[in-house]
Amino acid sequence: MKFKTMLAATLLATGLSAMAADAPKVKFATTAGDIVIEVYPDKAPKTVDNFLKYVESKHYNGTIFHRVIGNFMIQGGGYDEKFYEKPTRPPVAHEGEVVQANKGPRNTTGTIAMARTNDPNSATAQFFINVKDNASLDYATRPPGYVAFGKVVSGMDVVDKIKSMPTGAGGPFPTDVPKTAVVITSATIVK
Template sequence: MTPFLNIPRRLTCVLLAMGLLAPIASWAQNPAPLSKVRITTSLGDIEAELYADKAPKTVANFVQYVNDKHYDGTIFHRVIPGFMVQGGGYDGQYREKKTRAPVAHEGRQALAAGLKNTTGTLAMARTNDPQSATAQFFINVVDNAFLDPSFQSFGYTVFGKVTSGMDVLQKIRNTPTGAGGPFPTDVPRTPVVIQTITLLK
């Protein structure tokens, strides 16, 4: 099932499909409080820090996908200026990649630890089901407070933040979009490819 919600474009509640991680290896059991990754794209590199001390299951899940090379050759298939850029779930032919079981939702825990959907933060994508995040993630290109957990909503789990490459993020944000594959809108006309994601520490 594709992680997209039929909501007005401006308030498109990020459907964000992600992946869970059953307790994996010692890293998942005891993740470093702060890790960094490099997202190498066809438009340049983005580096981000991951907050394993604030969203441990989410970060362990993401790192496992990184180590499994799941993201290599995937695309940013959803780009909305004034909102976010989303990727990690489809290859260049718009084929959906297989994922593991969903990861437990940690949005409220992360929010309590100070992580909000602000500009440059990474968060997990999902469907309407808050427990459906697997591998897809998005990067907020503006402050999106309405995506934060609240009494009425589970929100979206923030697990990292861009530390360098905001210029690259802006290039992705500003790329022309239209229809592509199974998606009627918001797909970059020239594919923006995630060539690989590398764990730096």
């Protein structure tokens, strides 16, 4: 019995390692340092496809983290340093139920999710990285939730640096804008 349990655990760990090795990764080079995100197309296929298309089209290059709430999340991907909103493609269909059914990531520390309005089907290019466990954003806790589709695998220290920056008003936003701009200089798919 012990052997079967150990074998099952080994196979599971090997399978998870293989899945992680195959998961696409995106490197955000920022003025605060590099952040590498691993995304899961098997858990949230439409969301990941949408995100990777924005990466491939260089949409994120030159955008800023425009909303930083130190005990919640850091948000970026929509505005340049002058607070011009970049044009986007049509919104992606919300996949909260899909992520739940696929046992996808929850909104825990270090996961990335799509930002949206109150309309669950309004996510376009903006994303946020959770800086704490935000179970209240999960489909399981409060449908429709926010679709987490990957996680930080390198550069969590950079995320922590950004979340700790002083914030205030900036552009059209009355609060939560870093006083020193954090610019995504490039976003690239890496192996």
